[in-house]
Amino acid sequence: MEHRRILSLSFPHLGAERLLRRGSDPAGVPLAVAADRGGAQVLVSVSPTAAAAGLRVGQALRDARAMCPHLATRWEAPAAEAAFLFALSRWLGKFSPWVAEEAPTGLLADVTGCAHLFGGEAALLAQIEGDCATLGLTVQAGLADTVGAAWALARYSGRRAEPGRSGDAIDQEAPATRSRAAKRRHAGPAAGSPPRGRIAAPGSTRTAIAALPVAGLRLDADLVAELGRLGLRRIDDLANQPRAALARRFGQHLVFRLDQALGLAPEPVSPARPETRFAARLSLPDPIGLEADVMAAVDRLLPALCERLKRKGLGARRIRLECHRADHTMGAAEAGLARPSWEPERLRQLLAMKVPGIEAGFGIDMVRLVATETEPVKVHQHRGHVEAADDAKARLTGTPLDDLMGRIGARVGLERITRVAPSDSHIPEKEVQILAAAWSDPATGWSAPAVARPHLIWPPDPVTAPESPAVPKQFRWRNRDMTALSASGPERISPEWWLDDPAWRTGVRDYWSVTCEGGERLWMYFAHGAGLSSGWFCQGAFA
Numbered sequence: 001m002e003h004r005r006i007l008s009l010s011f012p013h014l015g016a017e018r019l020l021r022r023g024s025d026p027a028g029v030p031l032a033v034a035a036d037r038g039g040a041q042v043l044v045s046v047s048p049t050a051a052a053a054g055l056r057v058g059q060a061l062r063d064a065r066a067m068c069p070h071l072a073t074r075w076e077a078p079a080a081e082a083a084f085l086f087a088l089s090r091w092l093g094k095f096s097p098w099v100a101e102e103a104p105t106g107l108l109a110d111v112t113g114c115a116h117l118f119g120g121e122a123a124l125l126a127q128i129e130g131d132c133a134t135l136g137l138t139v140q141a142g143l144a145d146t147v148g149a150a151w152a153l154a155r156y157s158g159r160r161a162e163p164g165r166s167g168d169a170i171d172q173e174a175p176a177t178r179s180r181a182a183k184r185r186h187a188g189p190a191a192g193s194p195p196r197g198r199i200a201a202p203g204s205t206r207t208a209i210a211a212l213p214v215a216g217l218r219l220d221a222d223l224v225a226e227l228g229r230l231g232l233r234r235i236d237d238l239a240n241q242p243r244a245a246l247a248r249r250f251g252q253h254l255v256f257r258l259d260q261a262l263g264l265a266p267e268p269v270s271p272a273r274p275e276t277r278f279a280a281r282l283s284l285p286d287p288i289g290l291e292a293d294v295m296a297a298v299d300r301l302l303p304a305l306c307e308r309l310k311r312k313g314l315g316a317r318r319i320r321l322e323c324h325r326a327d328h329t330m331g332a333a334e335a336g337l338a339r340p341s342w343e344p345e346r347l348r349q350l351l352a353m354k355v356p357g358i359e360a361g362f363g364i365d366m367v368r369l370v371a372t373e374t375e376p377v378k379v380h381q382h383r384g385h386v387e388a389a390d391d392a393k394a395r396l397t398g399t400p401l402d403d404l405m406g407r408i409g410a411r412v413g414l415e416r417i418t419r420v421a422p423s424d425s426h427i428p429e430k431e432v433q434i435l436a437a438a439w440s441d442p443a444t445g446w447s448a449p450a451v452a453r454p455h456l457i458w459p460p461d462p463v464t465a466p467e468s469p470a471v472p473k474q475f476r477w478r479n480r481d482m483t484a485l486s487a488s489g490p491e492r493i494s495p496e497w498w499l500d501d502p503a504w505r506t507g508v509r510d511y512w513s514v515t516c517e518g519g520e521r522l523w524m525y526f527a528h529g530a531g532l533s534s535g536w537f538c539q540g541a542f543a
Helices: 014-021 048-052 061-067 078-092 121-135 147-156 175-184 205-209 221-229 235-239 243-250 252-262 291-311 344-357 385-397 400-412
Strands: 006-010 031-037 040-046 072-075 099-102 106-110 140-144 279-288 314-325 330-341 364-376 418-422 432-436 456-463 474-477 480-493 509-516 521-527 535-541
Touching (some): 006 147, 014 031, 014 040, 014 078, 040 061, 106 147, 121 140, 140 147, 140 205, 147 205, 147 252, 205 252, 235 252, 243 252, 291 314, 291 344, 291 364, 314 344, 344 400, 456 474, 456 521, 480 521
Parallel strands (some): 031 072
Antiparallel strands (some): 006 106, 006 140, 099 106, 279 364, 314 330, 314 364, 418 432, 474 480, 480 509, 509 521, 521 535
16 A cells, blocks of 8 residues: 655745845845734744844844844735745646645645656655755755654754753653653653654654654644643654543643644645636737727637636626736726626727726737636526527627626726615615615515605704604704694604614604795604603605
């Protein structure tokens, strides 16, 4: 039976070396990447030169500057580092098709059956180190039968378990206690034996990682410190202990990590699914600068892009036009659709509105179309020849409302086009909801309320009037004395008792449509609540 072979790569200086590769910082000057952690500025990555000066990850920035006054610092860019790690995962794909990222600074690869293509496992690691040296990166590699063992070898091979410096460590107790503790230990590799190396031979995982520190099991720092105080500093110290006692004292997580490293618990390598990109580009022999030439390039690219979308059953929801200029700059324009589509005619209309806003500069030598957002397009089953003909006509001309929203959205933005839809509530201000028209369907079966609602609704304004359910003849509202000529109502509305809405703590309301002497038609209500919540209020006005 062939053993699985897992390769683990660690880039201990990834953040700093990514900046050094750009050439903006001198190679000989110590460089560190800083970030805010818990309200303090600490180092999250250091260059090899800074590490040689004694700086370390997790150190306070002020302490690092005191140790190294000529230290150059840059702020952390998590998105850029994640993109760089993804690029490295694509590079590692030349050695194995099964590659996974181990954020933030590691990679995993299942190289089972791949090492012989590169001259063996040792030659494989040598080639990886050579490629990383060419890329200006420091790499630590480990190869074993399990993910946990490979991870430990990559990061702790050649490092011995450091003795604890705490006063309550077992090795610092009385000589009699230390002798009894030594007798309790089972036989294993000697404490001073050298590590086995970064490559664990097939079937010898336990022997290869026995002398490594317990931190190689991917444990928390607090748990590692607690184990060290008890004299359990190496992996074989844990492997020789009864599992039940370890689980009771330190929890199942410790035993699970140990079993993963020894191959007793499965841990698969889960590679990230490759992102499907829908794009098409056209490289031009000579730079162009006319709108007609750009649209001619778009006409050549759109059919190929839409055909790819159609084969996948997807439609473009947002499409970007990139015009790369001869001076290595780029002009871009994006257009959104109210409904996803793979029809070139509908996409072309929107792109034609965006082309005039792109500057040609010294000339455009490459045009690229990218469907940045895609959604599934449902295929409709026709019920007859008439419906099929209508559907074919709709595909050619597009849905008029969707095309109109697309053209208006190209000018003002799709998010600014809204529609009103009914809501499941009898509260006046909650009866309707405003939705983005491009991401919602028109409401069907919507019936108007039995009592007309005002055109303007605002938060209730207090009205000075006698505290009586009868509509007052004289009242004062917004510092104005008003006289009521007529009133229609009431419409009694109760609050939603299952919700605690502060605006409806006034209790039951009786709404009236009150026509005033000055021509105003107000929407007023009397609240039957107790105390300050009762009385007359004005909440809206009719046109």
